Amino acid sequence: MRSLIPFSILAASAFSSAFVLPSDPAVFSASSEAGVQRLIQISPTETRWATEEQKLELKRQGVNFMDITDHQMLGMQNAVTRSEMGIMKTVEFPEKVMFEDTIKPLLKNLNKDNMKANLEKFTSFYTRYYKSEHGRESSEWLLKRINETADGFADLKLAPFPHHWQQSSIIARIPGKTEKTVVIGAHQDSINLFLPSLLGAPGADDDGSGTVTILEAFRVLVEHLKKTGEKLEQTVEFHWYSAEEGGLLGSQAVFSSYEKQARDVVAMLQQDMTGFVEKTLKAGKPESVGVITDYVDPGLTEFIKKVITEYCDIPYTLTECGYACSDHASASKAGYPSAFVIESKFEDSDDHIHTTEDKIEFLSFDHMLQHAKLTLSLAYELGASNKWSGKGGDEL
Ligand SMILES: *[C@@H]1O[C@H](CO)[C@@H](O)[C@H](O)[C@H]1NC(C)=O
Numbered sequence: 001m002r003s004l005i006p007f008s009i010l011a012a013s014a015f016s017s018a019f020v021l022p023s024d025p026a027v028f029s030a031s032s033e034a035g036v037q038r039l040i041q042i043s044p045t046e047t048r049w050a051t052e053e054q055k056l057e058l059k060r061q062g063v064n065f066m067d068i069t070d071h072q073m074l075g076m077q078n079a080v081t082r083s084e085m086g087i088m089k090t091v092e093f094p095e096k097v098m099f100e101d102t103i104k105p106l107l108k109n110l111n112k113d114n115m116k117a118n119l120e121k122f123t124s125f126y127t128r129y130y131k132s133e134h135g136r137e138s139s140e141w142l143l144k145r146i147n148e149t150a151d152g153f154a155d156l157k158l159a160p161f162p163h164h165w166q167q168s169s170i171i172a173r174i175p176g177k178t179e180k181t182v183v184i185g186a187h188q189d190s191i192n193l194f195l196p197s198l199l200g201a202p203g204a205d206d207d208g209s210g211t212v213t214i215l216e217a218f219r220v221l222v223e224h225l226k227k228t229g230e231k232l233e234q235t236v237e238f239h240w241y242s243a244e245e246g247g248l249l250g251s252q253a254v255f256s257s258y259e260k261q262a263r264d265v266v267a268m269l270q271q272d273m274t275g276f277v278e279k280t281l282k283a284g285k286p287e288s289v290g291v292i293t294d295y296v297d298p299g300l301t302e303f304i305k306k307v308i309t310e311y312c313d314i315p316y317t318l319t320e321c322g323y324a325c326s327d328h329a330s331a332s333k334a335g336y337p338s339a340f341v342i343e344s345k346f347e348d349s350d351d352h353i354h355t356t357e358d359k360i361e362f363l364s365f366d367h368m369l370q371h372a373k374l375t376l377s378l379a380y381e382l383g384a385s386n387k388w389s390g391k392g393g394d395e396l
Contacts, residue, residue: 067247078335186210
């Protein structure tokens with residue numbers, strides 16, 4: 001996520017609260033990149049060159065970007081295929097929710113204590129900075145935890161998605177009757193924007209919260225499929241991206257690979273920050289799920305609103321976060337319908353992020369539970385839908 005806080009506050013907090021140097025020398029590794037120019041995209045039509053230090057400075061100023069250096073052609077192949085086939089329309093989503101009878105009982109199995117225990121462990125890594133040994137270790141722990149959570153589910157295809165930096169992304173695939181794929185995403189890396197290679201970054205909200213939220217929804221979905229032997233229509237995948245904070249690097253690598261394989265992704269939902277409600281409540285506003293309305297697929301977003309209304313105990317509120325504010329932007333650039341939900345209105349979101357202060361103590365697990373309800377409901381509604389059966393060939 002992008003940071004809302006002025007750099008001065010960020011710096012003060014970085015220094016005052018925990019100027020503890022890591023004991024592990026492996027985190028001192030950034031300097032070899034000084035001066036290397038990266039190509040970044042800051043709007044659908046604007047690119048520019050920037051060093052790693054300039055990238056950090058942009059993030060400190062709250063400017064979002066994609067670092068497209070490695071994936072400059074993302075979306076080109078799908079765009080060409082579409083135009084050759086004369087396909088203009090995007091994916092159509094169901095008119096209404098269909099599976100209340102199955103989903104409502106499952107929602108009761110979502111458990112706050114699991115999210116809390118997972119987040120306590122996940123925030124105990126000094127940082128989850130993608131270019132650090134700590135980031136590699138946190139990713140290895142997460143992979144192991146996902147595997148344990150699936151508890152021997154035979155259909156599951158679980159694998160790390162390696163990158164040319166230390167921390168891998170992770171993909172958990174639940175094969176359906178078709179290759180049409182619904183993706184549920186969050187990012188696993190954290191960053192301290194002041195000195196990423198030196199300072200700690202617990203990243204409890206950004207995006208430890210999204211990571212454990214989708215993991216809990218995954219747990220309940222897998223448990224249900226194991227128990228009933230049900231096979232969903234669509235393939236459902238859970239993604240934990242690396243290097244969101246580097247300019248959506250992990251998710252671009254994943255969706256670039258999906259585009260090359262001509263993978264048919266019908267929907268992607270990103271959740272980045274799902275636990276902070278303090279500012280909303282202090283402002284006297286109702287606790288809500290923030291549905292992002294800019295740079296998202298309108299059809300998918302409409303369906304998500306219906307899912308929240310049906311399955312969550314709190315309403316949604318509409319809000320915007322700008323270009324490339326999280327990994328759904330990579331899916332969208334690849335030509336796949338994507339959407340984004342966040343803990344609140346964007347201006348009321350957590351302002352401790354990207355510092356040593358992004359801690360669990362500021363978060364609400366009751367609120368995270370609402371996001372887990374949304375996640376599980378959406379995954380099942382779109383996973384089980386027969387909306388796309390037998391139509392074939394009219395979407396990518
Ligand atoms: C998951 O756990 C099983 C059993 O311990 C192991 O054989 C398998 O390699 C693990 N998978 C991954 C992706 O780590």
